[in-house]
Amino acid sequence: MGVESLLEPLIVSRNHTVCLVGGARVSAQVISSILPIVDQFVAVDSGADHLLAAGITPAVVVGDLDSISDHARATFAGRLHPIAEQSTTDFEKALSRVEAPMVIALGFTGGRMDHVLAVLNVLARYQSRAIILLDDTDLCFVxxxxxxxxxxxxxxxxxxxxxxxxxxxxxxxxxxxxxxxxxxxxxxxxxxxxxxxxxxxxxxxxxxxxxxxxxxxxxxxxxxx
Missing domain, CATH: 2.60.120.320 (Thiamin pyrophosphokinase, thiamin-binding domain)
Known part of the structure; x- marks a missing residue:
C-alpha cells in the first residue's frame, strides 16, 4: 500500500520548517540551535515533556499519548490530539498529519532499537518528502x-x-x-x-x-x- 493511500486529515500545515519532537533523548542545546529555522513544533507523545522543559509550546501533541507525563498533559491540555490506532508508530501518526516543505525530527534515535528501525522504515516509505532525522551527534536524510x-x-x-x-x-x-x-x-x-x-x-x-x-x-x- 502506497503512502498516498495512507494520507490522514492534516493537523498542521505550514509553508516553512516544522519540527517533530519525540520522546527519546533530546538535548536542550539541539533544541536551541534549531529555533531560528523552525516555524512550528509538533510534540509526538512524550516529546511534549522535552518541549515543556525548553519552554516551548507545541502547535499540537500527537500520538497515542501513552507516555506523556501528567504535567505535560495538563499544561498542553488544549493541544492534545490523541490517535488511538495501533497500526502505525507515533512518528508516522504525526508525519502523515503534518504538511510542510521540510520536517526536522528530533527525539527519534537512541533508546529502543525497534523504535529506531521503525523510523527508518517510515523514512523509506515517505521518501518523496524532505525529512531530516537529527540528534546531538548526527543527522540523516533520504x-x-x-x-x-x-x-x-x-x-x-x-x-x-x-x-x-x-x-x-x-x-x-x-x-x-x-x-x-x-x-x-x-x-x-x-x-x-x-x-x-x-x-x-x-x-x-x-x-x-x-x-x-x-x-x-x-x-x-x-x-x-
Whole structure:
C-alpha cells in the first residue's frame, strides 16, 4: 500500500520548517540551535515533556499519548490530539498529519532499537518528502531518486546506506563509486569521507548520514535547492 493511500486529515500545515519532537533523548542545546529555522513544533507523545522543559509550546501533541507525563498533559491540555490506532508508530501518526516543505525530527534515535528501525522504515516509505532525522551527534536524510548535491568540508564523515535496492553513482568521496548496485543486504558505504563537492545519483532511496553540525547543508540537499 502506497503512502498516498495512507494520507490522514492534516493537523498542521505550514509553508516553512516544522519540527517533530519525540520522546527519546533530546538535548536542550539541539533544541536551541534549531529555533531560528523552525516555524512550528509538533510534540509526538512524550516529546511534549522535552518541549515543556525548553519552554516551548507545541502547535499540537500527537500520538497515542501513552507516555506523556501528567504535567505535560495538563499544561498542553488544549493541544492534545490523541490517535488511538495501533497500526502505525507515533512518528508516522504525526508525519502523515503534518504538511510542510521540510520536517526536522528530533527525539527519534537512541533508546529502543525497534523504535529506531521503525523510523527508518517510515523514512523509506515517505521518501518523496524532505525529512531530516537529527540528534546531538548526527543527522540523516533520504536522497530520493535523481541527483542530490552537497558540499560539506573536506574530511567530513559521510555514510550512504540504501533503504531499498538501488543503483548509485557517488562522486566527491574518498571512496567514490559508479553505477554500483546497493541494497540493505549487499553493498553499502559506511564511514566514507568527503574529498570534494558530493554528487549522488540514485534510482532508489539512499540514506545519507553526516554530522549534525551540517544541518543547513543537509536542508538544502534534501530540498534540492
Amino acid at each position: 536522497a530520493r531518486a535523481g541527483e542530490t548535491r552537497i558540499a560539506p568540508p573536506v574530511g567530513t564523515r559521510m555514510s550512504l546506506m540504501p533503504l531499498a535496492a538501488c543503483r548509485v553513482t557517488a562522486t566527491g568521496l574518498r571512496w567514490s563509486f559508479s553505477d554500483q548496485d546497493m541494497q540493505p543486504t549487499g553493498f553499502i558505504s559506511s564511514s566514507n569521507e568527503v574529498a570534494g563537492p558530493i554528487t549522488v545519483q540514485t534510482d532508489g532511496p539512499l540514506l545519507i548520514t553526516m554530522p549534525a553540525a551540517l544541518l543547513s547543508l543537509a536542508q538544502k540537499a534534501a530540498l534540492r535547492e
